[in-house]
Amino acid sequence: MIRSTPFWLAGGPPEGRARLHFLGICGTAMGAAAAMLQEEGWRVGGSDESVYPPLSTFLASRGVPLHEGYRPENLPKDPGAIIIVGNAIRRGNPELEAVLEEKRLYLSLPELLKLLFLWKSRNFVVAGTHGKTTTASLLAWLFAAAGKNPSFLIGGLPENFGAGGHKGNGDIWVLEGDEYDTAFFDKRSKFLHYLPEVVLINNIEFDHADIFPDLASIQLSFRRLVQLVPRTGRVFVNADDPNSLAVCEGSPAPVTRVGFGKKAEIPIRVVRYFEEGSEFEMLGRRLRIPLVGELYVRNAAMAVAAAVHGGVSLDTIAEKGLPGFRGVRRRGEVHAEVGGVTIVDDFGHHPTAIRETLRSLRLRFPDRRLWAIFEPRSNTTRRAVFQQALPEALQGADGIFLADVARKDQLPDSDRLDPRRVVEDLRRKGRLAFFEPDADAITAHLLTLVKSGDVLVIFSNGGFDGIQEKLTTALRQAGST
Structure with a gap:
């Protein structure tokens, strides 16, 4: 039964609250909000197609039900459920289209926070x-x-x-x-x-x-x-x-x-x-x-x-x-240390953030060779707008690998970043620089170059096909042979 008073003012016991279903639940803010609301007694679930750590494992640890892939049947059967629509969700998404056709009540996450x-x-x-x-x-x-x-x-x-x-x-x-x-x-x-x-x-x-x-x-x-x-x-x-x-x-x-x-x-x-x-x-x-x-x-x-x-x-x-602050996951976070090689995971994707992170790592790991592995994945770095700025930012590393542009078929050639040109510009600046199409190719190539004492920093605002763990596994296997 749908309550006659607005659910964000009604309060009451958890069983009296509307069910919340998050479209795009593995977004960082969406996942955090879903877990928080479940902890507060709301009935929460959601769907996403980009399911990768740390959000996927975080949601699993909190017991938040998660559907991988978008399908109309993922929507709660309760017609009074509230659908929280993430900002990555676009028209054509099958769950969103079902929400609109069934005239379900939907809100953005910021609206939900404001009203609650x-x-x-x-x-x-x-x-x-x-x-x-x-x-x-x-x-x-x-x-x-x-x-x-x-x-x-x-x-x-x-x-x-x-x-x-x-x-x-x-x-x-x-x-x-x-x-x-x-x-x-x-x-x-x-x-x-x-x-x-x-x-x-x-x-x-x-x-x-x-x-x-x-x-x-x-x-x-x-x-x-x-x-x-x-x-x-x-x-x-x-x-x-x-x-x-x-x-x-x-x-x-x-x-x-x-x-x-x-x-x-x-x-x-x-x-x-x-x-x-x-x-x-x-x-x-x-x-x-x-x-x-x-x-x-x-x-x-x-x-x-x-x-x-x-x-x-x-x-x-x-x-x-200040002394007790422990930082943020994927912000200069040490993912693993294997055979004297340190793997650092970082969310950086804007040239300024990449430049400043590399400067920070120089101070944290002085006199060590620094490799930057970058995935052009954000909606800006996939574009040519940073074609000149990226080589300037990445030259703070001793060696650089660039992957191919994510979802590159969505952009015309004239608007798309050219990672091979970035590599050429870096080589002219005297840096070791390489283009490899994906995480597997980068891992295989980097394994022939990396030495004990090196620091590898992975720059991506997404999962990068699990390259952090692929490098960790490959280095362990290389060390055991």
Whole structure:
């Protein structure tokens, strides 16, 4: 029986709530939200066609029912079920078409969060092209370390929590604010649904070439986000990024600039890097994080500034919060060490993120040969828009492998990245660089070149056909012969 009052206000026992079915449940935010809601007593399930770790194994460990492949019969039999439509779902998807034909009630994930939770909480929205996941994870951890028991939804798996979503009993929500569109029926950026009290803007660059024509259109979306912050709220912005500063002009809420330069109201000073972490000064305190590199220092500084604004003491931050942060899965995560070879898994797919990650790895693994293995898989890196920027970013490695463009038949030749040209450009820069079509070919070729002491970093925002484990297995077998 469908309740007469809206399900997001009705509350009541779990058996009285509508069933939730997620289309695209293996998306990072979708999977995190599904597991969180099941933990809260909702009846949850979903479907996806891109089923790979870590989300597939995470959902399995939480007992969330998962259909592989999209079929109308996957939909719940209960006509009162609510269908949560992920932003990767497009018209023509057989489950979506059945939802529309049967006139089922459907919502986007941001709509669901707003209606269930965000209208009654203090929402800290972490936005920007790079560093959102790490900054949001660290901010949530700083609140947790202070005993504030925050709720959060993050597009990754923070190691401190073991899940990307959690409903706490405090009044704070931390949300990774993605500028990508909301759903096939709502082309606004997801973060515009999040009722922000505090916004953090790490940086703004051109990305998401499949939905944004240029940088100006991305900045327009960020301007709209800033305009949603109440006058009693606050915007924290990267003081060193003109693109970010520009979107804060005319903000109704106070703006605080955080960074290294002269424009910063909260300056970052006296930075030192070590193999095991970074140190810096801000707000009159010497702080240390177990992450290496400038990008991580910037992420930490933004999280610290927002946490202090949210009522966390600098003592707690310095003594308990920052030292206890364990990072995020697939953000410079060591996947395996075999025969003296270290395999690192990283989500990086934008040239800036790749460049900064390689710089970080140079500091973490000094005097070791560094290999970058890159899959052009995101909707932007599959395109020619980064044809010149990718060689500049990847040259920070000693050796580079590029795979073929994912789903390349979806793009005309004139719009598609040419990985062979990237390899040629890298060779002209004096780097060992190779093109191989897929994970198996890369594994076979790399095995003839890799030596003990090498570091291999896998860059992909997807599964990359399990190359991490293929390399691990191949190196083990080679070591046993």
